[in-house]
Amino acid sequence: MLQPGEVAAAAAKKQKQNSRFINYLKSFPTADDVDRRISRLHWQLFAEYQCTNCANCCRVYNVALNNEDIFRLAELHDMPLQAFVDEFLVWDEQSSEYEIPPPCKFLQENNACSIYPHRPQTCIDYPYTQRPDRVFHLHSLMSIAEVCPIAYELVERLKKDYQFK
Ligand code: SF4
Ligand code: SF4
Numbered sequence: 001m002l003q004p005g006e007v008a009a010a011a012a013k014k015q016k017q018n019s020r021f022i023n024y025l026k027s028f029p030t031a032d033d034v035d036r037r038i039s040r041l042h043w044q045l046f047a048e049y050q051c052t053n054c055a056n057c058c059r060v061y062n063v064a065l066n067n068e069d070i071f072r073l074a075e076l077h078d079m080p081l082q083a084f085v086d087e088f089l090v091w092d093e094q095s096s097e098y099e100i101p102p103p104c105k106f107l108q109e110n111n112a113c114s115i116y117p118h119r120p121q122t123c124i125d126y127p128y129t130q131r132p133d134r135v136f137h138l139h140s141l142m143s144i145a146e147v148c149p150i151a152y153e154l155v156e157r158l159k160k161d162y163q164f165k
Pocket of ligand 1: 058105106108
């Protein structure tokens with residue numbers, strides 16, 4: 001597995017190959033087969049790797065919150081809704097969503113999340129490799145593989161699985 005600081009440069013070198021791989025995955029295997037293999041690799045890689053060695057995602061993304069996240073986190077902090085929003089969130093005009101700006105204020109020095117059991121849904125779902133219909137989101141997967149060592153490794157192992165060069 002690559003070190004968190006190595007992922008962006010390694011992924012940049014794979015850009016052309018990854019574009020060809022997207023076309024391959026859309027043309028040859030069935031969508032079910034791609035999903036099955038990605039799902040197997042997802043569980044395998046998350047069993048092998050501790051995210052507290054990384055926290056890249058918590059440092060680089062704006063984290064979009066849904067209404068449930070906002071209510072839950074305001075309650076957790078024992079703050080009125082507006083006070084919580086003012087202190088922790090920014091409004092994104094483009095997506096019309098409240099977001100936690102990067103680096104996330106809930107990320108601790110040891111890379112642990114201070115609100116882990118209550119973290120936003122998007123943090124639970126990231127890097128989205130356990131979702132169905134991955135074949136329809138391959139561009140997103142390749143872009144995530146520029147940030148996330150697990151996603152990067154998953155793409156590389158998937159290539160080996162399909163003997164793609
Ligand atoms: S809420 Fe927690 S898991 Fe989500 S970005 Fe912040 S530190 Fe990371
Ligand atoms: S999900 Fe990916 S980017 Fe986020 S901490 Fe885990 S390995 Fe790093």
